[in-house]
Amino acid sequence: MFVHEFCGSWMEHPFLRARLLLEQPRDLERLLATTIRQVWIDTGKGADIAPGITPAEVSEPPCNETSPGAPARHTRTSVELLQARQIIGQARDVLKTMFKDVRLGRPLDLAASGLLVDEMAESIKRNPHALIGLARLKTADNYSYMHSIAVCALMIGLAHRMGLDEHQVHLAGIAGLLHDIGKSKVPLDVLNKPGALDAEEWVIMRSHPRWGYEILLPQGLDHAVTDACLHHHEKVDGTGYPDGLKQDDISLMARMTAVCDVYD
Numbered sequence: 001m002f003v004h005e006f007c008g009s010w011m012e013h014p015f016l017r018a019r020l021l022l023e024q025p026r027d028l029e030r031l032l033a034t035t036i037r038q039v040w041i042d043t044g045k046g047a048d049i050a051p052g053i054t055p056a057e058v059s060e061p062p063c064n065e066t067s068p069g070a071p072a073r074h075t076r077t078s079v080e081l082l083q084a085r086q087i088i089g090q091a092r093d094v095l096k097t098m099f100k101d102v103r104l105g106r107p108l109d110l111a112a113s114g115l116l117v118d119e120m121a122e123s124i125k126r127n128p129h130a131l132i133g134l135a136r137l138k139t140a141d142n143y144s145y146m147h148s149i150a151v152c153a154l155m156i157g158l159a160h161r162m163g164l165d166e167h168q169v170h171l172a173g174i175a176g177l178l179h180d181i182g183k184s185k186v187p188l189d190v191l192n193k194p195g196a197l198d199a200e201e202w203v204i205m206r207s208h209p210r211w212g213y214e215i216l217l218p219q220g221l222d223h224a225v226t227d228a229c230l231h232h233h234e235k236v237d238g239t240g241y242p243d244g245l246k247q248d249d250i251s252l253m254a255r256m257t258a259v260c261d262v263y264d
């Protein structure tokens, strides 16, 4: 397998590189002998886990589990994973429909997204690792949807950790779910291009925050949500887009969205 990330400090493993292909049985034994109990693998560069093994069996403990101040867990990750998988299935369908509606010029139906975000927030409250961990697993064909789901889940987790109230947590989730809705206006050959984009394609791609803002504006959403959509590619040094905002001119929600977007 290709190890993309060791979930632990570099001092906990004997390898010189942070990412590597495990080829020798001896290397696997060295890894198993460490205190590291979980790794992220890249199945594009190495073998996948053996068929028949479900995520529930390989789930504990996730990365960063021992971070200081982490809330007590209410359910085991392996239990919550089953629920999280169902929620992600629903979320994928909701997002697919939303992206398709925008592409076809149909009105956007946001009724389902509010309920979905509440369900995700409940799952994350029961156990933050299951949903966030699962949402970060992507394949090429579901990338756009899974990215929106992952950013939504990360936003809910971040808002919780920042001590924001329930309503702000909900808005953070909505902002995460919808931040890239403008990509539904990007032609599919640009959106799914496997290689690097040329200058013209970049101009199109960089239009997605404004397109998203224009899609969301008539929906009567909270300003924090539409602003996060418009400004999630701004940077504190002013080199971001579309408005080149700096420092405190970027709203809290837009900064949170940028962090979760880049993290995922």
Ligand SMILES: [Fe+2]
Pocket: 179, 180, 208, 232, 233
């Ligand atoms: Fe984006």
